[in-house]
Amino acid sequence: MAQFIQKHKNTILSILIVSLILQVQCHQFSRKLSPKSHAFKKQKLTHLHFYFQDIAGGDHPTALRVAEAPTTNTSKTGFGATIIIDDPLTEGPNRTSKIIGRAQGMYASADLNVFGLMMAVNFVFLEGKYNGSTVSILGRNGITMPLREMPIVGGTGIFRFARGYVQANTASFNALGDASVEYNVYVLHY
Ligand SMILES: *[C@@H]1O[C@H](CO)[C@@H](O)[C@H](O)[C@H]1NC(C)=O
Ligand SMILES: *[C@@H]1O[C@H](CO)[C@@H](O)[C@H](O)[C@H]1NC(C)=O
Numbered sequence: 768m769a770q771f772i773q774k775h776k777n778t779i780l781s782i783l784i785v786s787l788i789l790q791v792q793c794h795q796f797s798r799k800l801s802p803k804s805h806a807f808k809k810q811k812l813t814h815l816h817f818y819f820q821d822i823a824g825g826d827h828p829t830a831l832r833v834a835e836a837p838t839t840n841t842s843k844t845g846f847g848a849t850i851i852i853d854d855p856l857t858e859g860p861n862r863t864s865k866i867i868g869r870a871q872g873m874y875a876s877a878d879l880n881v882f883g884l885m886m887a888v889n890f891v892f893l894e895g896k897y898n899g900s901t902v903s904i905l906g907r908n909g910i911t912m913p914l915r916e917m918p919i920v921g922g923t924g925i926f927r928f929a930r931g932y933v934q935a936n937t938a939s940f941n942a943l944g945d946a947s948v949e950y951n952v953y954v955l956h957y
């Protein structure tokens with residue numbers, strides 16, 4: 768036995784060192800990757816166009832007020848009103864047109880003086896190669912302005928590493944509080 772160890776001590780030592788290195792690598796907290804190894808090759812700029820159907824009234828609302836402040840109803844901007852949405856995203860301005868995704872998340876009245884919403888919304892796409900991919904919007908929506916801009920803060924699926932911006936303008940609204948809002952999305956991704 769001792770003779771065997773003596774004879775092969777270099778081999779045994781190498782095996783021990785290699786297994787030690789492998790073990791360290793297995794528990795490694797961080798490592799550098801080539802973006803190419805994850806198929807992140809060329810950055811693309813994609814433009815998406817659709818309508819956001821915010822349905823507050825009727826028998827099947829998709830935007831529900833879930834919270835308010837004691838002063839919300841007397842505030843000139845409804846400050847504190849918080850709405851959770853699962854709104855259809857449609858191809859055309861009419862809510863009966865084809866649904867290509869949904870807007871899920873929340874918005875809240877967050878400006879004491881002029882109408883301004885804080886939006887935290889995920890666009891979940893359902894169409895073709897975008898099916899299941901999402902982009903996340905976080906920003907201020909000054910709803911009385913003709914054109915509003917909000918940042919894209921991230922994405923999943925096709926939209927991994929997403930950044931960019933969206934532009935929103937209200938196409939129509941009615942007395943029930945329903946609105947159809949046109950969205951142009953400009954998203955950088957791989
Ligand atoms: C404020 O107005 C909303 C919407 O009309 C209503 O649902 C809610 O009950 C009101 N809240 C108070 C405290 O009056
Ligand atoms: C939307 O389409 C429906 C059915 O096609 C139609 O009855 C309705 O008038 C349209 N609404 C608008 C606002 O164009």
Ligand SMILES: *[C@@H]1O[C@H](CO)[C@@H](O)[C@H](O)[C@H]1NC(C)=O
Pocket residue numbers: 893894895898899
């Ligand atoms: C989108 O993906 C879901 C879940 O995988 C699937 O059930 C659905 O049919 C797909 N829709 C389209 C339009 O491909």
